Structure formats: structure tokens, C-alpha cells
Amino acid sequence: xxxxxxxxxxxxxxxxxxxxxxxxxxxxxxxxxxxxxxxxxxxxxxxxxxxxxxxxxxxxxxxxxxxxxxxxxxxxxxxxxxxxxxxxxxxxxxxxxxxxxxxxxxxxxxxxxxxxxxxxxxxxxxxxxxxxxxxxxxxxxxxxxxxxxxxxxxxxxxxxxxxxxxxxxxxxxxxxxxxxxxxxxxxxxxxxxxxxxxxxxxxxxxxxxxxxxxxxxxxxxxxx
Amino acid sequence: xxxxxxxxxxxxxxxxxxxxxxxxxxxxxxxxxxxxxxxxxxxxxxxxxxxxxxxxxxxxxxxxxxxxxxxxxxxxxxxxxxxxxxxxxxxxxxxxxxxxxxxxxxxxxxxxxxxxxxxxxxxxxxxxxxxxxxxxxxxxxxxxxxxxxxxxxxxxxxxxxxxxxxxxxxxxxxxxxxxxxxxxxxxxxxxxxxxxxxxxxxxxxxxxxxxxxxxxxxxxxxxx
Numbered sequence: 001x002x003x004x005x006x007x008x009x010x011x012x013x014x015x016x017x018x019x020x021x022x023x024x025x026x027x028x029x030x031x032x033x034x035x036x037x038x039x040x041x042x043x044x045x046x047x048x049x050x051x052x053x054x055x056x057x058x059x060x061x062x063x064x065x066x067x068x069x070x071x072x073x074x075x076x077x078x079x080x081x082x083x084x085x086x087x088x089x090x091x092x093x094x095x096x097x098x099x100x101x102x103x104x105x106x107x108x109x110x111x112x113x114x115x116x117x118x119x120x121x122x123x124x125x126x127x128x129x130x131x132x133x134x135x136x137x138x139x140x141x142x143x144x145x146x147x148x149x150x151x152x153x154x155x156x157x158x159x160x161x162x163x164x165x166x167x168x169x170x171x172x173x174x175x176x177x178x179x180x181x182x183x184x185x186x187x188x189x190x191x192x193x194x195x196x197x198x199x200x201x202x203x204x205x206x207x208x209x210x211x212x213x214x215x216x217x218x219x220x221x222x223x224x
Numbered sequence: 225x226x227x228x229x230x231x232x233x234x235x236x237x238x239x240x241x242x243x244x245x246x247x248x249x250x251x252x253x254x255x256x257x258x259x260x261x262x263x264x265x266x267x268x269x270x271x272x273x274x275x276x277x278x279x280x281x282x283x284x285x286x287x288x289x290x291x292x293x294x295x296x297x298x299x300x301x302x303x304x305x306x307x308x309x310x311x312x313x314x315x316x317x318x319x320x321x322x323x324x325x326x327x328x329x330x331x332x333x334x335x336x337x338x339x340x341x342x343x344x345x346x347x348x349x350x351x352x353x354x355x356x357x358x359x360x361x362x363x364x365x366x367x368x369x370x371x372x373x374x375x376x377x378x379x380x381x382x383x384x385x386x387x388x389x390x391x392x393x394x395x396x397x398x399x400x401x402x403x404x405x406x407x408x409x410x411x412x413x414x415x416x417x418x419x420x421x422x423x424x425x426x427x428x429x430x431x432x433x434x435x436x437x438x439x440x441x442x443x444x445x446x447x448x
Contacts, residue, residue: 039366
């Protein structure tokens with residue numbers, strides 16, 4: 001019974017995700033779904049990435065949070081078009097929430113749309129939003145064991161950023177151990193070790209991102 | 225339809241939670257449900273707390289993770305009885321999982337049982353496990369806005385630890401802002417600013433914990 005209902009919810013979500021995907025493809029918008037633990041630095045990565053992008057990409061952001069508009073306010077203050085989704089209690093964004101947010105964004109000329117999912121290293125991976133790429137942001141203070149403990153999320157990634165790399169020595173963080181764990185569940189995903197504080201590593205990440213072509217790549221990477 | 229099924233699942237969970245609560249009360253075991261984001265330091269807090277407890281309390285631990293036995297192995301290596309629950313994909317522990325774990329623990333003489341929930345700052349708050357106290361562990365690298373963004377979790381807390389306090393200056397973490405956010409959603413919960421690395425602040429937390437009496441206090445603090 002529970003499984004049947006869950007399947008029906010996911011199936012309804014996938015239909016809307018397909019519509020979102022067609023919407024993005026028709027407009028030539030590359031859409032990235034950022035997923036991470038609370039406080040891993042999703043908004044910081046978006047700000048640091050936007051600052052390094054060619055201006056003609058005109059990035060925009062959909063912000064997902066249980067409550068508050070803190071991150072949207074930060075983005076708007078930095079001149080980046082952004083719209084807030086408050087999920088109430090829901091632990092993830094879903095495709096209908098994204099669809100409902102699209103008319104509230106000025107997308108004329110936008111070539112890159114970032115979706116910042118709710119801070120949660122588990123549930124968001126099960127809901128396809130229609131984004132072209134799923135990017136997981138881990139952070140050094142969380143510890144180097146996260147790919148071993150949260151394999152489902154890391155398996156869903158098209159790329160992984162390891163943020164707050166300026167703290168690797170402070171936390172005795174073993175990057176090789178983290179990398180092995182990621183390779184176990186997802187050998188194809190590239191890992192970018194970055195620090196939004198120092199800027200280290202961001203160039204390689206931005207180069208990977210800007211090399212993606214709208215409409216290409218894995219289309220259903222978040223499907224369960 | 226979805227709501228009805230969810231209600232039925234929660235109701236079945238609450239029945240088992242009540243049984244767990246009666247089990248703990250009959251044996252004089254104080255049980256604490258630790259909830260936090262991934263990597264906030266739940267296991268580190270349990271280790272640091274156990275090291276400062278009177279030996280006669282004989283603490284034991286139930287470890288919840290999606291996958292792996294990393295934390296249980298760490299606890300056992302430190303001489304603390306522990307048993308692992310792997311939830312598969314589930315984003316939280318529930319009362320039946322805890323009930324099933326109890327016979328696997330040597331509880332003779334145990335006066336304090338720690339339950340380390342799955343790393344998730346949202347879903348675990350909705351599932352009563354039968355524990356007497358719900359303790360949220362936040363950590364400085366996650367940022368001082370977490371009570372504003374995850375109000376449901378912080379509202380469910382009997383106490384809040386702010387861990388990794390050794391990094392307050394590095395992250396320009398505003399403790400007063402965090403404290404105001406917590407007070408907005410939960411004026412009654414005490415806040416303990418601690419560092420498992422330096423040991424700072426742990427005495428006050430352990431004093432609060434050991435002053436709790438089994439069977440007293442808020443019994444259903446995690447109920448939705």
C-alpha cells in the first residue's frame with residue numbers, strides 16, 4: 001500500500017519533470033540541481049560560480065528551503081535573479097514546485113539556471129526536477145566518510161564538489177579516502193576540490209560546467 | 225489519500241514508540257535521541273559525553289545510518305556497547321527499528337542510552353522513537369542561519385548543542401543570531417556551545433544531561 005502510493009507520487013513527479021526538461025531544452029537553458037547537506041555551501045558555490053561565468057549566460061536561481069528567504073535575499077543583493085520556494089515541511093523540491101516557480105523568474109536570455117535544493121543529503125536524490133545535471137556539494141567539515149554513509153545521493157551525481165577545502169588540514173580530512181568512497185558508488189562523476197573562501201579549484205569546476213551543452217548529457221540522473 | 229496513509233504510518237509508529245518508552249521507564253534507562261545534519265558531530269559528541277559520564281551509567285548506543293557501520297566500529301573501539309541500524313534508503317529512524325535493535329544491546333546496568341539518528345535536519349523530527357529527550361546538534365561550519373531555515377527540527381529539541389565552537393572566529397559565526405533564531409522557534413531549549421576538539425563547554429552539557437531523571441520530562445517531544 002505504502003509502496004503503491006509512493007510509486008504513484010514519483011510517477012506524477014516524473015511527468016512534470018519531463019515537461020520541465022522540455023521547457024529548458026526548447027529555450028536552450030542548462031539547468032543544474034544542487035544538492036547538499038545543510039550548510040555545505042550551496043549558495044556560496046552559486047555566488048562564486050556566477051562571478052566566474054561569462055556575462056552572456058545570465059544565470060538565474062531557484063532557491064528551495066523549508067522556510068525563510070535568506071539565500072534568495074543574498075542572491076538578489078548580488079544582482080542575481082532568484083526566486084524562493086518554501087516547501088513548508090517537505091524535505092525536498094519536486095518537479096511541480098520548480099514548474100510553478102518558472103513564471104516568476106525573468107528567463108529572457110538566461111542560459112544557465114541553478115536550482116538550490118533543500119539542505120538534505122538523502123531525499124532530494126529521489127525526485128527528478130527536470131534538470132540536466134545533478135551536482136552534489138560536500139564540505140570538508142562534514143568528514144571524509146560521507147560517500148560511504150550516503151551512497152544514494154552520491155550515486156545520483158553528475159559531478160561532486162568538495163567545498164571548504166581551506167579546512168582540509170584542520171580536520172585531517174583524507175581526500176583520497178573520500179575519493180575512493182565516491183568512486184565505489186559513482187566512478188563516472190568528476191570531483192572538484194574547491195574553496196569558495198580562497199577561490200581555489202573553482203576554475204576547473206566552472207570549465208566543466210560551461211562545457212555542458214543544454215539538452216545533452218544524462219537526462220534522468222535523479223530517477224530512482 | 226497521501227495524507228491518510230502518512231497519518232496511519234505515524235500512528236503505527238507512535239504505538240511502538242509508547243512501548244519503547246515504557247520499556248525504558250521500567251528499566252530506569254534515560255534515552256536520548258540525537259538529531260543533526262550529516263557531519264555535525266553526533267558520534268564525536270557521544271564519545272566526548274561518554275568520556276565525562278560517571279562509569280556507573282554504563283552508556284550504550286544505537287547507531288542509525290543509511291549504510292555502513294563506521295560509527296558503530298568507532299564506538300566499539302572506544303569500549304562503548306553499540307549496535308548498528310542500517311535503514312537502507314530511509315531518511316530517519318522509526319520506533320520499530322529501535323525496538324528491533326534493543327535485544328541486540330547488552331542493557332544490563334545501562335542507565336543511559338544514546339540513539340544517533342540518521343544525518344538529516346528535517347525528517348527525523350517527525351518520528352517519535354520513545355526517547356525521553358530530543359537533542360539537536362548543530363555545528364558552526366553549517367552557519368548561524370540554521371534555526372531560521374529548519375524551524376521544525378529546532379522546535380522539537382529539548383536541548384541544542386552548537387558543536388565545533390573552535391571555528392566560531394574562522395566562520396564569523398554570530399552566536400547571538402543563532403541564539404535568537406532558536407529562541408524564536410523554541411524559547412525553552414537550553415543552548416550549549418561546545419567543542420569536542422577542545423572540550424570547551426562539555427561540562428555544562430553533561431551536567432544538564434545527568435540531571436535528567438529517567439521517566440520524567442517531555443515524553444512526546446518529537447510528536448508531529
